[in-house]
Amino acid sequence: MNILLAGGAGYIGSHTAVELLTAGHEVIIVDNYCNSCPEAVRRVEEVAGKHVASYGADVKDKRTMMKIFEENEIDCVIHFAGLKAVGESVDKPIEYYRNNIDTTLTLLECMRESGVKNFVFSSSATVYGEENPIPYVETMKRGSCSNPYGWTKVMMEEILEDASKADSELSVVLLRYFNPIGAHESGRMGEDPQGIPNNLMPYIAQVAVGRRDHLTVYGGDYPTPDGTCRRDYIHVMDLANGHLKAVEYANTHKGVEVFNLGTGTPYSVLEIIHAFEEANQVPIKYEIGERRAGDLPEFWANAQKAERILGWKTKRTLADMCRDTWNWQKNNPQGYKK
Ligand code: NAD
Ligand code: WQD
Numbered sequence: 001m002n003i004l005l006a007g008g009a010g011y012i013g014s015h016t017a018v019e020l021l022t023a024g025h026e027v028i029i030v031d032n033y034c035n036s037c038p039e040a041v042r043r044v045e046e047v048a049g050k051h052v053a054s055y056g057a058d059v060k061d062k063r064t065m066m067k068i069f070e071e072n073e074i075d076c077v078i079h080f081a082g083l084k085a086v087g088e089s090v091d092k093p094i095e096y097y098r099n100n101i102d103t104t105l106t107l108l109e110c111m112r113e114s115g116v117k118n119f120v121f122s123s124s125a126t127v128y129g130e131e132n133p134i135p136y137v138e139t140m141k142r143g144s145c146s147n148p149y150g151w152t153k154v155m156m157e158e159i160l161e162d163a164s165k166a167d168s169e170l171s172v173v174l175l176r177y178f179n180p181i182g183a184h185e186s187g188r189m190g191e192d193p194q195g196i197p198n199n200l201m202p203y204i205a206q207v208a209v210g211r212r213d214h215l216t217v218y219g220g221d222y223p224t225p226d227g228t229c230r231r232d233y234i235h236v237m238d239l240a241n242g243h244l245k246a247v248e249y250a251n252t253h254k255g256v257e258v259f260n261l262g263t264g265t266p267y268s269v270l271e272i273i274h275a276f277e278e279a280n281q282v283p284i285k286y287e288i289g290e291r292r293a294g295d296l297p298e299f300w301a302n303a304q305k306a307e308r309i310l311g312w313k314t315k316r317t318l319a320d321m322c323r324d325t326w327n328w329q330k331n332n333p334q335g336y337k338k
Contacts, residue, residue: 001026001251002074004028004068004076005078006079006080007103008041010080011190011236013029013078014036014044014189015236015237015239016239017052018048018184018189019243020244021048027053028068028072028074030054030057030059030068030081031054031057032058032059033056034083035083036192037336039336040336041054047184053072060098060099060102060103065106066114069111069114075251076116076247077111077116077119077120078120078122078247079107081103083095084149086147086294087147093148100149101159104159104160105159108163118171120172120173120175120250121156121160121173121174121175122175123174123177124153125260125301126149127154128142129142129145129154137302138258142157146294147294157174168255169254170255171250171254172256173246173256173257174256176261177239178233178260178263178299178300179232179233179234181200181233181234182201182321183324183328183329184324187328187331188332190325190329190335191328192336200272205325205326207286208276208284209333214287215284215285216286216287217286217287218269218289218292219291223297224268226271228288230267230297231267232263233318234261234262235314235316237316238314239261242261242306242310245310245312249310259309259310260301260302262300262301262314263301263314264300264303264304275319280323280326
């Protein structure tokens with residue numbers, strides 16, 4: 001299949017590109033590089049050993065996107081293109097609503113005008129909100145979010161459900177990611193946050209490589225086994241494989257289907273730090289600090305539906321996630337910059 005990856009130069013999109021290319025699909029990447037760089041696409045080509053058609057363009061730009069849809073015979077769209085920093089979304093809600101929702105609407109319009117029927121969407125565990133019990137199951141109602149980023153995901157899921165109700169030929173797969181970490185096994189691709197990392201694993205990796213002095217653990221007094229928050233961390237290549245299965249599923253089904261992509265096992269912040277130290281024999285300096293506003297004590301996935309329907313299951317361990325993160329970071333201390 002020919003698969004258009006909107007936001008395909010980013011962390012999850014680039015790893016998914018490799019997985020799709022390796023499975024024999026063609027990919028077309030569209031990215032405006034607002035949170036990535038063309039070097040990521042070059043690395044995709046290097047690792048997969050294949051050429052990739054890529055466009056430096058804004059997915060909100062309908063005219064340019066229509067040209068891309070006309071130039072390429074597209075079978076499926078995967079929509080990764082979004083702004084994703086939770087804290088920033090509180091300060092810049094208008095930018096987040098504009099970018100995340102507008103990219104989705106533009107893609108849906110281009111698909112309708114070009115007769116493309118398959119859509120896979122990067123959603124998030126954040127849509128379960130603050131009220132649902134854990135582990136999260138797809139049958140639960142979407143909850144209320146504590147920040148505009150989360151609301152954009154809730155709204156986009158609703159938009160996609162309505163679009164699907166109005167077009168019985170449309171196939172929409174909503175993938176709710178839990179906490180993606182890790183990097184491609186080659187050490188040539190990985191997560192490359194701009195500025196100070198917001199997320200735990202890239203922060204640990206930058207402490208390990210000497211770019212940051214120490215990690216602050218946000219809160220040590222949560223009602224969890226060791227007092228630190230617990231999350232469901234998933235290797236980015238397992239997540240990438242979930243997209244491969246989702247694309248194949250979308251091609252043979254109609255309507256909307258939702259899948260959690262997680263491992264079903266939670267780990268605490270302290271467990272992640274110690275797993276990283278053990279897997280890589282590198283010390284991580286940390287101190288326990290204040291809680292971060294908006295953090296839930298713990299959540300993880302019930303991942304049975306993806307296994308039952310997509311035949312997808314995670315294969316990689318927490319030690320793999322730590323080893324691959326470090327392999328990427330130590331070989332690329334400044335990320336994709338030389
Ligand atoms: P990322 O920032 O690395 O990738 C997103 C890509 O989209 C970037 O390359 C960025 O330049 C591009 N982009 C953004 N707006 C664009 C626009 N208007 N036009 C063209 N390109 C645009 O983020 P990621 O971690 O790879 O996340 C991919 C998707 O998955 C996002 O939608 C994110 O919200 C979602 N998600 C991520 C996580 C996570 O923890 N990483 C968890 C759940 C969901
Ligand atoms: C993980 C744990 C922190 C940094 C976020 C989004 C979510 C989804 C995934 C997109 C938490 C702790 C972190 C640090 C720390 N993204 N931590 N010190 O918050 O679970 O999820 O990314 O959809 O919507 O909210 O991930 O990596 O930021 O944090 O102690 O410097 O690590 O408190 O318990 P989070 P994270």
